[in-house]
Amino acid sequence: MEPASRQFDAALRIVRELQAAGYEAYLAGGCVRDLLLGREPTDYDVATAASPDVVLGLFPRTFAVGAHFGVVLVATGGAADASAEAGAKLGEPEYLVTEVATFRSDGAYSDGRHPDAVRYTTNAEEDVKRRDFTINGLLIDPLRVGNDLGSAVIDYVGGLGDLEAGIVRAIGHAEERFLEDHLRMLRGVRFAARFGFELAEGTKAAIQRLAKNTEAVSRERVRDELTKMLTEGQARKAFELLDATGLLAEVLPEVAKMKGVEQPAQYHPEGDVWVHTLGLLGQLEAGVPLTLAWGALLHDVGKPPTFRRAPDRIRFNGHVEVGVAMAAEICRRFRFSNEDTHQILALVENHMRFADAARMKTSTLKRFFRLEDFEQHLALHRMDCMAGSGNLEHWEFVRERWMAMPEETVRPPALITGRELIAAGYKPGAEFKQMLRAVEDAQLEGTIETAEEALLMVKDRFPVTGS
Ligand code: ATP
Numbered sequence: 001m002e003p004a005s006r007q008f009d010a011a012l013r014i015v016r017e018l019q020a021a022g023y024e025a026y027l028a029g030g031c032v033r034d035l036l037l038g039r040e041p042t043d044y045d046v047a048t049a050a051s052p053d054v055v056l057g058l059f060p061r062t063f064a065v066g067a068h069f070g071v072v073l074v075a076t077g078g079a080a081d082a083s084a085e086a087g088a089k090l091g092e093p094e095y096l097v098t099e100v101a102t103f104r105s106d107g108a109y110s111d112g113r114h115p116d117a118v119r120y121t122t123n124a125e126e127d128v129k130r131r132d133f134t135i136n137g138l139l140i141d142p143l144r145v146g147n148d149l150g151s152a153v154i155d156y157v158g159g160l161g162d163l164e165a166g167i168v169r170a171i172g173h174a175e176e177r178f179l180e181d182h183l184r185m186l187r188g189v190r191f192a193a194r195f196g197f198e199l200a201e202g203t204k205a206a207i208q209r210l211a212k213n214t215e216a217v218s219r220e221r222v223r224d225e226l227t228k229m230l231t232e233g234q235a236r237k238a239f240e241l242l243d244a245t246g247l248l249a250e251v252l253p254e255v256a257k258m259k260g261v262e263q264p265a266q267y268h269p270e271g272d273v274w275v276h277t278l279g280l281l282g283q284l285e286a287g288v289p290l291t292l293a294w295g296a297l298l299h300d301v302g303k304p305p306t307f308r309r310a311p312d313r314i315r316f317n318g319h320v321e322v323g324v325a326m327a328a329e330i331c332r333r334f335r336f337s338n339e340d341t342h343q344i345l346a347l348v349e350n351h352m353r354f355a356d357a358a359r360m361k362t363s364t365l366k367r368f369f370r371l372e373d374f375e376q377h378l379a380l381h382r383m384d385c386m387a388g389s390g391n392l393e394h395w396e397f398v399r400e401r402w403m404a405m406p407e408e409t410v411r412p413p414a415l416i417t418g419r420e421l422i423a424a425g426y427k428p429g430a431e432f433k434q435m436l437r438a439v440e441d442a443q444l445e446g447t448i449e450t451a452e453e454a455l456l457m458v459k460d461r462f463p464v465t466g467s
């Protein structure tokens with residue numbers, strides 16, 4: 001098996017060059033794991049005994065961005081037949097960038113996030129031992145891949161066996177490794193979910209003991225891990241594992257509180273709020289927009305604090321408003337961009353409106369359709385139904401109306417503006433907004449179509465006062 005991608009070719013040429021110069025060099029980490037699993041790696045990382053200075057000197061086009069961690073980016077031409085030198089002219093749009101990392105062993109970690117110092121080594125075994133999980137600790141010599149991938153693999157950590165058995169196991173002493181870098185606990189859950197693997201007993205137990213330590217990890221890194229879990233197609237499994245390891249209560253206590261919160265059986269035969277939410281996560285496909293994924297996770301986050309046993313049935317009055325406020329706090333805490341926050345909150349805020357759509361005035365419905373990325377609202381509602389009663393009546397109604405509604409009738413150009421109002425004798429003021437809104441309402445309803453009709457309507461409803 002010879003992976004034919006351009007990235008593989010680029011990495012292969014770099015390894016060949018390093019070996020020719022007398023340095024040990026391999027493909028390392030995630031790409032080896034993915035090749036052995038028969039998955040297309042996203043990128044190919046090279047690990048080598050050559051020091052960063054040597055790497056910088058050996059290749060004509062390099063970027064020493066992570067040099068203090070021993071990482072050098074090497075740009076090469078992409079054409080499979082070109083030599084590295086010939087292809088690496090900057091400005092050539094075809095060039096590829098490969099990460100080349102010098103073998104290293106990380107010093108002590110005193111902050112639970114970063115090694116205090118890194119020490120370069122020429123010993124490949126030391127390098128893999130500082131990596132996180134056995135399945136991520138494999139090396140492969142791409143020059144020896146030939147027909148038998150397995151024989152080209154160098155395995156100092158038992159990663160081949162664990163790959164075969166479907167196990168995510170920390171390299172070395174699990175607790176020590178998680179104390180060094182707390183983020184590894186989340187990475188472990190993510191890899192187990194992504195590949196449908198089990199966490200090794202000791203690895204899982206160590207996470208359960210140390211879950212509290214995730215507090216020390218930067219919120220952005222936690223957010224990025226959670227986003228990957230939500231958008232890689234195995235979100236349900238990932239969140240079940242976050243729950244089983246105790247990580248969920250640490251990173252998203254608001255979501256953990258969904259557990260055991262009963263719902264009225266006639267609307268939610270599936271069970272409590274947590275079971276329902278898992279039902280949505282189970283429908284998130286790989287590559288789903290992150291805003292939709294987070295919207296699905298948080299759409300009912302306002303239910304636990306609004307739970308009430310009313311005389312007739314269980315009620316969650318105000319769960320949407322409370323949920324929006326809670327989602328806003330979560331987005332702030334995880335430092336989401338304003339744009340992502342806006343969309344996640346819009347999804348939470350509007351998720352109950354589909355049931356009213358059939359009774360909406362045309363203008364209200366059109367304004368509903370104006371929500372940005374409306375297809376995400378549709379998708380969330382569909383998942384919400386499928387995770388519950390399975391009744392898609394409202395979804396079908398809204399989707400049909402939305403598809404049948406041309407963009408120009410949803411967002412028609414304004415018939416009049418403030419300028420026409422002034423020309424008609426109105427004094428600029430707060431009322432302008434109301435007047436223009438009334439005009440737009442009538443326009444969206446289809447009761448007026450021209451600027452003249454708009455002005456007549458305004459004059460009728462808002463008599464010009466004084467002068
Ligand atoms: P993905 O497919 O998600 O990119 P990956 O295994 O390539 O998975 P990266 O984050 O790209 O993961 O890291 C590349 C390699 O670096 C890993 O396979 C692992 O060997 C090592 N590594 C990454 N992060 C850590 C960490 N926090 N602690 C120890 N080793 C790590």
Ligand code: MG
Nearest residue numbers: 030031042043
């Ligand atoms: Mg990677």
